[in-house]
Structures are given as structure tokens and as C-alpha cells.
Amino acid sequence: MKIKSITFKAPEPKLKIIKNVFIYISEKHSQIIIAPFYKEPNQGYRYSQEKCEVLPLNSPYEAIGESIKRNIQKFDIKEYDSTRSSKKDGYTAFHSSKEKSMRGFEKNYTLIDVSGLTDRNNTFRIQTRLGYINKLEITSTISAHCDNAELGKLVMRMFNSEIVDRT
Numbered sequence: 001m002k003i004k005s006i007t008f009k010a011p012e013p014k015l016k017i018i019k020n021v022f023i024y025i026s027e028k029h030s031q032i033i034i035a036p037f038y039k040e041p042n043q044g045y046r047y048s049q050e051k052c053e054v055l056p057l058n059s060p061y062e063a064i065g066e067s068i069k070r071n072i073q074k075f076d077i078k079e080y081d082s083t084r085s086s087k088k089d090g091y092t093a094f095h096s097s098k099e100k101s102m103r104g105f106e107k108n109y110t111l112i113d114v115s116g117l118t119d120r121n122n123t124f125r126i127q128t129r130l131g132y133i134n135k136l137e138i139t140s141t142i143s144a145h146c147d148n149a150e151l152g153k154l155v156m157r158m159f160n161s162e163i164v165d166r167t
Contacts, residue, residue, distance in 0.1 A: 019075035020046070020115035021068060022093065025159050028108045029098040030057040034067050036074040047080060052096040064155060065148030068114055072121075110159055117141060124151070128158055 017039060024033040032055040037046045053067050091102070099105040110128070117123040127139040138158050142151060 016119035017075075017077065018116040018119055019072050019121050020113060021071045021075070022048075023068065023112040023114060023155060024093050024097070024105075024109040025057065025112065026097070026109045027057065031055065031098065032057060032059065032064065033093045033096050033109070034071045035093040035096075036071040038076055038078040038080075040080050041077050042079070048092045049074065049076075050092060052092050054096050059152075061149040061152030061156065063148075064152030065146075065150065066152075068151055068155065069144070069148065072114065072116075072124075112155055112158060114155070116144070126155060126158060128161075 020037060022035045022037070024035065025031075034053045034055070036049045036052075038049055039046050053071055055064060055067060093109075094102060094105045097105055097109060099108060112126060113129055114124050114126050117125045122144050124142050124144050125139060126142065128137050138161060140154060140158065142154055
């Protein structure tokens with residue numbers, strides 16, 4: 001009697017998509033804003049979700065990492081609601097901040113982008129998006145299964161790096 005060999009294959013995700021969140025950090029206002037995103041299925045662009053998570057700047061690394069992982073899992077595919085006002089809801093991180101103007105927000109908040117490296121999202125790519133005079137950006141990778149404290153520590157180390165200009 002022959003026994004047929006069975007090979008197991010990892011299940012394919014329903015939709016192959018790279019998830020991401022934006023993290024805005026301000027020393028002036030002592031806060032961290034974590035903004036999850038939606039992806040519009042027809043046009044392919046990403047837009048911020050209605051609610052951001054706000055943490056104090058002195059939060060433990062564990063809490064920061066846990067919040068990043070929780071918010072990256074909120075990433076979803078959703079058609080853009082045309083009744084949503086772009087002025088009122090278009091930039092929810094700005095509305096969650098303590099700034100009164102977009103110019104002040106862009107000046108006082110540093111943006112760090114956390115995204116999946118591939119469509120399996122089992123590795124995170126963390127990169128600064130500075131746009132300052134020095135034009136230097138920092139990029140690092142870490143396993144999505146890492147300890148929450150490691151993820152939080154890496155993000156804060158990138159924020160506190162010598163390259164970041166906070167003038």
C-alpha cells in the first residue's frame with residue numbers, strides 16, 4: 001500500500017497588503033501620536049483613520065511598542081467616505097495634537113513611519129521622514145514578533161538620534 005505524502009503550505013493572506021502607521025513625536029508638547037491608516041481599494045492611496053492614539057512622551061518603551069503593534073493591526077481596506085470633510089477629518093494626527101496650525105504641527109512634531117517590509121508584515125521597517133536641511137534619514141528593521149519594549153526603544157532611539165534637527 002502506498003501512502004501519499006502530504007505537504008503543508010502556509011495559508012495565503014486574503015489580500016497582500018503592506019500595513020503602516022505614522023508616529024508623530026513632540027518634545028515641546030511631550031506627546032506621541034500614533035496614527036493608523038486605511039487603504040482605498042480602488043485608487044490605492046492611504047488615508048488616516050478617524051482616531052489616533054495619544055501617549056505621553058515619557059511613556060515606558062513597553063507601552064509605546066504595544067501601541068504601535070495595536071495600531072498597525074487596525075490598518076484596513078475601506079472606501080473613502082466622500083461625506084468626510086478633508087479639512088475637518090483629513091489630518092487626524094494634527095487634530096489630536098496640541099498645535100493650532102499645520103505650520104506649527106510640522107515644525108514641532110517629528111514623523112516616524114512604521115510599515116511592513118513585505119506584504120506578510122512579519123518585519124517592520126522604521127524610518128524617519130525629516131526633510132530638514134541635512135536631508136539625512138534613518139531606516140531600521142525589526143521583527144514584528146519582537147518584544148514590545150524593543151520596538152518602543154528602537155523608535156525612541158531613532159527620535160533621539162543626533163541626526164534629528166529640532167530647531
